[in-house]
Amino acid sequence: MISAYSGTAVRAAERPLLDAGQGAELMQRAAHGLFSFCAALLKERRGRMYGASCVVLAGAGNNGADALYAGARLLKRGCATTAVRTSSSAHAEALSAFLAAGGRVLELSTDKTDEALQLCRAADLVLDGVLGTGGKGGLRGPAAHLAALAPARLRRGHAPAVVACDLPSGIDADTGQAPGPYLQADATVTFGAVKTGLVAGPGAEAAGHIEVVDIGITPYLGTPAVNRLLAPDIAALLPRPAAGDQKYSRGVLGIAAGSDTYPGAAVLATGAALATGTGMVRYLGPEPVRRLINQAHPEAVCSDSTVPLTHVQAWVAGPGAGTDEAQRRRAVDAMASGLPCVIDADALSAVEPGMGEQVILTPHAGELTALLNRLGEDTDRESIEADPLTWVRKAAALTGATVLLKGWATLVAAPGGPVFSQADATPWLATAGSGDTLSGILGAMLSTARKSSPHPGCYAAVAAAAASIHGRAGKLAAEQGPVQPSLLPEAIRRVISAMEQWRPGPGEAGIL
Template structure:
């Protein structure tokens, strides 16, 4: 599991080490880690370091020092290195070490920004050390001109390898906000701990691959601000039957989704839930939709009953409900049932405060905008997309529910503040029906959850929501290897991912 901390927490954890006179040691550990990661990426891209060209964007303070020391090591291995100084206050010792290895320097100004941009674009690699965790706001002046030139070249597939030092310059370390321009990276080498701002919003999109270098801050970091599940974290959260199980003990999921207008949503939610693994699926909804579900999934038990009439362990309600009042009523009843419930799409419009953490809302930014406004909060879609952590946590606190905010990095926020961020998905999953499959996966995890009640704190449901996002993202990425993703065809990919993650448990019962 990746544990992330705010930039504020990381700076606080450094304080006792700096007070003990270990600042130089921390910088050398960070610089070596940056060098090693940049060297490996440059070698993978170019074949070797000798004869390559490296441009360092060095700002004031320690971040620029880290980048200069790393570039000095690359120069020692035969790279032609140029330092573009974006501040007159470059780290003096690091600058001296860089020059001692033959590195050339020049000061970035308004008058030479265009020429320097052209030279940076011709380099094999750019090390971004302009702003660190203490930076605020986007890049300005000639640094902004340089960043925009590199970002434009990236969109055209012509940019050099860009390696960010600690975090991409212009990204807020605490939130992932970008106020203006930031420099997009292929790789972010972050020091001491992953920063929360690398896991959410524009910061997640700018970070590229993330590698964390241990510089000895662990004992001083305290409680993480956010988490990211990795594959090894999922095995204990996935449904694996035992020899003593039968269909009811394996978990029964109720699905109140779809309508005559949007029948496909119900089929995709049901199919994804079955592919994830439930003992039984019970569908409630229009007879026309039920017939379609039984054609595709004859094992599903379908009826037009009310929520109170059937026994399940969890609910999925809302996908494709449209204006069907019976389905909207079922969504309200599912939220009031006291059972775990996934509330998606059209059902989010009937959400009110007073829910519990086992109710998981799954909005995208537009749906969250409408929900927050219905709760009297001033929000718009652009602001939510710019600062999703703030608004996911706000919605969870206001409703009492867990909020799974879908996006480039999907966030799962508990009403008590616990936060998970998952970014396994491919952009090809940004298509109609994708959210319906995610709801089905999450519903299955809720229905099959065997966690003891004593361990089901509010953060437990955020963790399950994050696990569903992880599975959904990996299934989509697997499908994208064959071309554009069609959500209705994700079921075999979901099943394959679950089988791979639970293979040790499968062997146990053979």
């Protein structure tokens, strides 16, 4: 599992070492780790480091110093390096080391922005050390023009690879907000710990690949603000059928989705749930949708019954329900059942404060805006997309439910914590029906989970795992071209099969 901490927490963790006089040592550890990553990247992209060219964007703070020290090391390995100073002041020792290694310096000013951009675009590598974790607001003055740089996203070719030092300049280290112009990176080499701003909001996209350099502050970090599940964590949440299992003990999922107007949503959710591995799907809905589901998935048990009369371990309600009043009633009953349930799309309009954390809401930013406004919170979609970490926490606290906010980095918050961030998807998943498949995956995982005593946040972990499986399946499907959600079940099965190699062995505990 990857743990992320606010920039404030990281600076506090550094304080004991700084007070002990180890500031220079911390900086050299950071600079060496940054240099090592850049050296490996240059060798991968062009076959060798000698003869490469690099531009260091150096601000006045410690990140600028780290980048200058790394630039000095690159110079000694035959990489021609120019520093573009974005501030009139600089870290004196770092600048001296850079000049002593043979580096040249360009002072950035209004009339030098075109020259600086041309230098960057002609280079093999650009090191972003303009702003650090303490920086607030976007890039200002002549430095704002540097936001025009486009990252190569690590592909081979002539476009420069942009590597951010600790975090992309202009991104808020605590929230991932981008209140002004900011730089986008192919990779971010972050020091001591992952910053929350690298896994949420615009910062999650701007960061690219994240590499952590250990500088010795781990014992002082405390509780993480955000977690990210990795494959072993996800595998631990996927129960394997035992020899004595039958369809009921495997888990039964109830789905109250679809309507005469939107029948496909129910088919997609059912197909994804079956591919994830639930023991049985019981579908409740109108007759035309039941007929369509049985044509596509004859193993599903369909009826027009009610939630209280249907025996299941978890529910999915809302996808494609539209204005169908019977489906709305089923969604309300599912939320009141006390069972784990996924509430999506049209059923979100029935959510009220006082939900339990076993109720998992799965809105996108527009749906969350409508929900929060209805419950008395004044916000808009732009505000939520700019700072999703703050708003997903607020939504969980207001409703009492676990909230999964879809986005480039999907965020999941339990009321009172924890928060998870998963960024495993492809933009090709931004298509109609994609959310219905996520609901099916999550519902199946809730129905099959075997938890004798659920602990706080366990439903958020399951939701994060489902988001990761959905994203990974989308990436697999995208290898064949644009993603068609109705074809995702095969990719879902492949992802879950691949998770077997990460499953905990006998006697090893999972994350729950």
